Amino acid sequence: MKHLVLGSSGQIGSHLVRILRLNGEDVIEFDIVNSSDEDLRISNNQLLEVAISKSDFVHFLAFDVGGAKYMAKYQHTYDFINNNSLIMSNTFAALKKHNKPFIFASSQMSNMLHSAYGILKSIGESYTNALGGVVIKFWNVYGHETDPEKTHVITDFIKKAKLNKRIEMMTDGQEERQFLYGDDAAECLLILSRRYNEIDRNQFLHITNFQWSKIIEIAEIISSELGSCDIMPASTKDNVQKGYRNEPDKYILNFWKPKHDLREGIKKTISLLNL
Numbered sequence: 595m596k597h598l599v600l601g602s603s604g605q606i607g608s609h610l611v612r613i614l615r616l617n618g619e620d621v622i623e624f625d626i627v628n629s630s631d632e633d634l635r636i637s638n639n640q641l642l643e644v645a646i647s648k649s650d651f652v653h654f655l656a657f658d659v660g661g662a663k664y665m666a667k668y669q670h671t672y673d674f675i676n677n678n679s680l681i682m683s684n685t686f687a688a689l690k691k692h693n694k695p696f697i698f699a700s701s702q703m704s705n706m707l708h709s710a711y712g713i714l715k716s717i718g719e720s721y722t723n724a725l726g727g728v729v730i731k732f733w734n735v736y737g738h739e740t741d742p743e744k745t746h747v748i749t750d751f752i753k754k755a756k757l758n759k760r761i762e763m764m765t766d767g768q769e770e771r772q773f774l775y776g777d778d779a780a781e782c783l784l785i786l787s788r789r790y791n792e793i794d795r796n797q798f799l800h801i802t803n804f805q806w807s808k809i810i811e812i813a814e815i816i817s818s819e820l821g822s823c824d825i826m827p828a829s830t831k832d833n834v835q836k837g838y839r840n841e842p843d844k845y846i847l848n849f850w851k852p853k854h855d856l857r858e859g860i861k862k863t864i865s866l867l868n869l
Contacts, residue, residue: 595619595650595651595787595788596619596620596621596622596648596650597614597618597619597620597621597649597651597652597787598622598645598646598648598649598651598652598653599611599614599622599623599624599648599653599655599829600622600624600625600634600652600653600654600655600656600685600693600860601625601654601655601656601657602621602623602625602626602628602655603623603625603627603628603740604625604655604733605654605656605735605736605737605738605739605746605776606624606699606732606757606776606780606783607625607653607656608738608740608777609654609737609738609776609777609780610653610779610780610783610784611623611784612748612780613777613780613781613784614780614784616785616847619684619784619861620841621688621747622645622648622649624641624642624645624656625656629816630700633682634656634681634684634685635677635680635684636684637679637684637809638684639684639688642684642688643688643691643761643784644712646688646689646692646694647692648773648836649694650693650694650695651694651696651735651787651790652689652695652696652697653696653697653699653716653729653783653787654685654689654696654697654698654699655699656683656684656685657678657699657714657715657810658677658678658681658835659678659685659711659744660672660743660744660745660746661744661745661746661747661749661765662741662742662746663750663817664744665711667775669709669710669711670710670854671860673756674710674711675710675714676794678711678714679714679717682717682718682721682757684792686718686721686722686725689725690725690782693789695727695790696722696727696782696813697727697728697729697730697775697786697787698717698718698719698721698722698727698728698730699730699732700715700719700722700729700730700731700732701715701731701733701738701796702731702732702733702800702840702842703715703718704716704718705840706838709768710836721791723795726784726795727789728793728795728799729799730786730800730801730846731773731782731799731800731801732774732779732801732802732826733772733773733774733800733801733802733803733809733842734746734771734772734773734774734802735773735774735775735776735779736748736749736773736774736776736860737775737777737779737859737863737866738776738863738866739752741818747812748773748812748816748860748863749841749867750815751812751813751816752820752860752863752864752867753867754802754818755817755820755823756784756867758823759821759823759824760823760824760826761816761823761824761825761826762826762828763809763810763813763825763826763828764826764828764830764832765809765828765830765831765832766810766827766828766830767808767809767810767811767813767827767828768806768808768809768827768831768832769808769809769831769832770806770807770808770839771806771807771809772802772803772804772805772806772807772842773802773803773805773807773812773856773858773859774801774802774852774859775803775853775854775862775863776850776852777853777854777862778852778853778859779801781792781853782801782846782850782852785849785850786799786835786849786850789849790792792849793849794845797843797845798843799843799845799846800840800842800843800844800845800846801846802842802852802865803852803854803855803856804842804852805842805856807856810827810833812856812860813825813869815822815856815857815860816860816864817856818850819860819861819864820864855863
């Protein structure tokens with residue numbers, strides 16, 4: 595099968611490209627990092643048209659998104675909303691034209707209407723449902739990252755611990771999250787592409803490790819793995835999810851189970867970051 599990965603240089607995409615090739619799959623990479631011509635904001639992008647036409651399956655991962663710092667700064671700006679609106683409208687139009695099977699990578703935050711990011715992902719889910727694709731809801735994927743402005747919490751903490759022997763936090767660290775290592779996310783996508791026609795479109799596909807962890811516990815694991823460093827919580831509470839907490843649906847466990855616990859995934863992420 596020939597897989598088109600939209601957002602192939604991103605956090606999930608880079609893991610997916612590697613896992614697909616390790617499993618003998620053909621891959622077409624598509625990402626603005628590779629070429630400005632691969633910008634999904636371009637209307638009637640002929641490169642996108644050709645890439646979709648040549649593929650057997652499409653993984654729609656591309657999105658303008660980042661970690662908590664990036665989101666706090668940009669997610670309610672015109673450019674953030676417009677970038678993602680263009681990415682979605684152009685890509686879904688091309689998917690409709692070529693009628694290829696596809697997965698849209700949404701987020702567990704798609705029901706959080708205080709978040710522009712959540713609202714945009716919800717719109718993407720509606721597009722996907724209208725076209726008969728599969729929606730998956732990722733929970734806090736971590737692993738390979740290259741854009742320093744967009745790093746998520748685990749990468750951010752690792753960098754602070756390595757460079758400064760100090761982990762300065764944005765919050766008091768008491769908020770709980772579920773995390774997922776990038777290779778587990780990629781293997782899930784591969785399995786779902788192979789079992790695409792078996793998936794009940796009325797079920798929620800929550801892709802997570804199904805374990806709650808406090809943010810301060812993340813800092814403590816990283817400190818223990820890299821040698822003791824100062825952990826410096828802030829006094830403020832989490833303002834990203836504003837106390838809203840989803841519970842993951844477990845339908846996905848009929849197809850896939852994560853392999854990495856949090857500590858093991860953090861160890862692998864540390865080895866990926868050459869600092």
